[in-house]
Structure formats: C-alpha cells, structure tokens
Amino acid sequence: MKAIGFKTSLPINDVNSFLEFEMEKPAPKGKDLLVKIAAVSVNPVDYKIRQNSAKDQVLEVPKVIGWDAVGKVEAVGDEVSLFKVGDEVYYAGDINRSGSNAEYQLVDERIVGKKPKKLSNEAAAAMPLTALTAWEIMFDRIRINEKDKGKTILIIGGAGGVGSIAIQIAKKVAGLTVIATASRPETVEWCKAQGADYVFNHKDLINEMHEAGFQSVDFILDFVDINMYWDIVTELIKPQGHIASITGSSDPVALNKLKNKSVSFSWELMYTRSIFQTEDMIEQHHILNTVADLLDNGILKSTLNETLSGFSADHLKKAHQQLENNTTIGKIVIKF
Template identity: 65%
Template structure:
C-alpha cells in the first residue's frame, strides 16, 4: 500500500520532510478494524510529532503519522462486534500506532464511530479529534450539566482553531453555555460568530474586552492555544470555584498555588489518554463519536471543514503542515484521497 511518512525531523520546507513509500497492508485481529481510508485531516499534533519524533537519530523505516480519518471497513478482527465489512466510519486513532497518512490503517473499534450519513468524506474527516477533545473537555473534565449549568459562561481561547470551532458549537448548542471566544482577525471573528459564539473578544486585549461585555470573570475556561502565555490571565479571569481545562501542556512550570484562594479546579485534556492506556472507559470515544455524528446529521452541529485538498501526496501534506505551523489556519484542513 502507499503511505507517506518521514525518517528525520526536518523543517517542512525540506525535500524529505515527507517521503512517499510502499509498505505491506496490515491485517486485522482482535478489536481492530482494517480501514480503507478516503480522507484525513491535519491537526497541530501532526506537525509537533513530525518536528520531534526523529530529531536526533534517523528512523530505519518511515514513521506514518496522521490522526483523523474517514473510510470503509475492509476487514474485522476476531473480537470485534460493533462494525462489519462495508461500514463507513470516522475516528481520531491512537497516538501510539501507525497513523492515517496511508491507504489503509488498523484502528481499535472501541474508538471508532459511524460516519455522519449526510456529510461528505471531507466534511466528516474534519471532526473526530477536535470533536472528541471538545466534548471530553466540557463533559468529562468539567462535567457540565446542561440542566443545571445552562447559561453559565465559558471562555474559549483560540475560538477559530480546529478544536475551538467545534467547542463553540458544543458549548452553545449542547451544553447551553454563554460562549465567549477569542479571535483577533476579522475573518476569524466572523468565523466564530457564524458558529454561534455569543461574544468574540480580541485576545491581545482580553481583560479590557471581557470588561466591556460584562464578563470580567467566567465560570469555565478552555485553553486551546498556550497555557504558559495565558496562565496568570486565566487565574485572574476565572470565577471562584470555576474550572480551567487546557489541552496545550506547559513548556515551563506554572504556579498551581495561584488556584488556591479561588478554589479553582484545573484539568488537562488529552484525547489520546483512553487509547494510549486502554482505559476501562475506552469505549466512551465510540459513543461520543456516534453522538456527534447524529448531531451533525440533524444539523445541530456544523462541520468545521474550511479547506480541502485532493490526493494523498507529499506536496499536499507539506502544504497542510505549513498552514498548521503558521498559526493562521481557520477551522480544519482535509485531504481527500
């Protein structure tokens, strides 16, 4: 089968930052599905792994990355029960396994959902990783209850990014929250408003703009951009007994004691935790993806697809990675095979 990967972590402008090659088509066993892939999307995790997985020593065989895929089940393992050959599915995969930048991929059925019936392959491929991340942030980490928490405020940092774009919709339409998203450019501000944000504020003047809209403090904060850069601002902005969730990690230590006086809860959200550690509730991702598919099919949620490329090629992957690295991507970029 055809695949695209890399042996050395190189700048995306270098000729061999990605290479095309042929490798054996894998075989399904256990809980695995063998998927013939039709489309993939590109996320920040892709370029971060590309930049760091082979920095010091070249790999003997190319590493295939890529998370987020749509495709058709071609074969099933002996322990599977949720899907059959011919089913159309979508998923975000497993960080510890070979990725989706290939013609075929193995994926555990417990982290796979049914593809939205009314969406195209490209529209569907834009959703899994970011949809899971946003859903888990709100309902598994914060544990928002739409019945009792309706109307509470959430600040979404980087509202026009991949995760922010779906989080705005889930927070507004499913959780019933008052959504404040950050964006600084006119096109990103318009994007956030189109997706349902109640307020869009410029992150370069965050405190002043929150004051202007009457939300000096918020109940929840979702950090989808840079925990270190916003840490003290988040502490100042969060309400007493509020909850902060970050997906970005911390390159430098942060002072957790700043949370103490307000009794603020802090959580990390890492979408790959369940698959990486085969947690007891691993199947929840299957359930979340199916729920999101239903919400997409009934038009409650909208796809976050913004750019589509045609063909699994080195050139397309380079262009998609360069766009992600620029920090200027709006919504999601998808490559159809």
C-alpha cells in the first residue's frame, strides 16, 4: 500500500520532508479495525511531531504520521464488537501507532466513531481530533453541565481547528455565552460564523473585554500558548472559575497566581486515553458518535475550510506549511 512519511526531521520546504513509499498492508487483531482511508485532515500536532521526532537521526523505515481520518472498515480483529466490515467510520487515532497518512490503517475500535451520514468524507475528516479535544476539555476536564448554562467562556484562538468547534460546542451544546479571540477581519468573521457572541482582539484583550462590560469570565480555554496568556487569563478568570489548556508549556506554569481566587486549572490531551489504555477509553467512541449525531442534525457544522484533492507528498507539504505559518482558518483536508 502507498504511505507518506519521513526519515528525518527536515524543514517543510526540503524536497525530502515527506517521502512517498510502499509498505505492507497490515492485518487486524484483537480490537483493531483495518480501515481503507478516504480522506485525512492535518493538525498542528502533525508538524510538531515531524519537526521533532527524528532530529539528528535517519530512520530505516519512514515514520507515518496523521491523526484524523475517514474511511471504510475492510477487516476486523477477533475481539471487535462495535463495527463490521463495510461500516463508514471516522477517528483521530493513537499517537503511538502508525498514522493515517497511508491507504490503510489499523485503529482500536474503542476510539472510533460512526461517520456522520450527511457529511462528505472531506467534511467528516475535519472533525475527529478537534471535536474530541473540545468535548473533553469542556465536559471531562472542566465538567461543564446543565447548571452552567448562560455562564461565560473565553476561547483563546477561536479561528483555529479546535477553537472553531469549541465555539460551536460551547454555544450549541453547553449553552454558554461565548467570547473568542481573533485579530484579522477574516478570522473575526469566521468566529462569528461558528457562533461566538463576542470576538475580541487578543492583542488588547483585557481592555476590549472591559470596554464591552466583561470584568471576568467563568471559564477560559487556551488553544494558543498558556504561558504567553497566563497573566491575562489569571486576571480575567472569576473567583472559583476554571482555566484549561491544550498547549503544554516549556516553562513552569505559575499556579500560585490562582490561589487567592481558588481557581482550578486542567491540561487536556486527546491522546491520554489511548496512550494509557484507560478504563474509560471507549468514551472516545461515544463522544464521536454523539458528535456525528449533532453534525447530522445540523446542530454542529464541519469546520472544513480547504480541500486538497489527491493523496501526495506535495499536498501534505502544502498543508503543513500553512499550519506552520499560522494562517490556517478552520481545517485543511486531503481527499484521497
């Protein structure tokens, strides 16, 4: 089967940053599905792993990345109970296994959902990783529930892949008042189209929020850089509020700034359940099925914004370059 990977970490404009090659089609065992892939999308995690996982070394076999896919089940392992051959599925996969930048992929059924019936392959491929991340950060980490309806949430990085669907989930599912950050006219409009009630410029966030009448907010989601915004979010969060971030931190986070307000802080990593094979790993199956129903019912909409037709190294390079330039709005999908 055809796959695209890399043997060493190179700048994306290098001719060898991605290599097309042939590898053996894998066979499913246990809870694995063998999926024939129809479309994939790209995420910032893709380029970060490409840049860092093969530094100062040359791998014998190219590393295949990619963590968003839509496809059809071609074969199943002997312990599979949730799907059958022929089912259309979508998923974000497992960061410790071979990725979706290939014609076929093995994936544990517990982190796979039914593909939304009313969406194209491309529109569906845009959704798994970002929807899982947004859902988990709100409902598993912060544990937003019915009693929180009408409360305020600030989403830093509203026009990105995760921010785009987080706006929708916060507004349409959680019933919150949604404030997003964006700085360009096109990203401001995109955030409003996703359902944001207010959009403020991150470059003057505190002043713009105060001028609009928001002295503080109940919840804050960081999808950009937690240390860059730490002083801002600790000022804007309400006493007994909750801040959550997906971005990680190379420097320690000054949690002492939260003490007087009794504010909670959480990290979110969508891969935690699959990395550690947690007892509740199947929750990602349930979340993806719930999101599929919300998409089919028109409550949520795909964040697809650009489609590249043809599974090739050149298209992967183009998608990675856009993400690295931080100019992407919504999601980029590659159609096989």
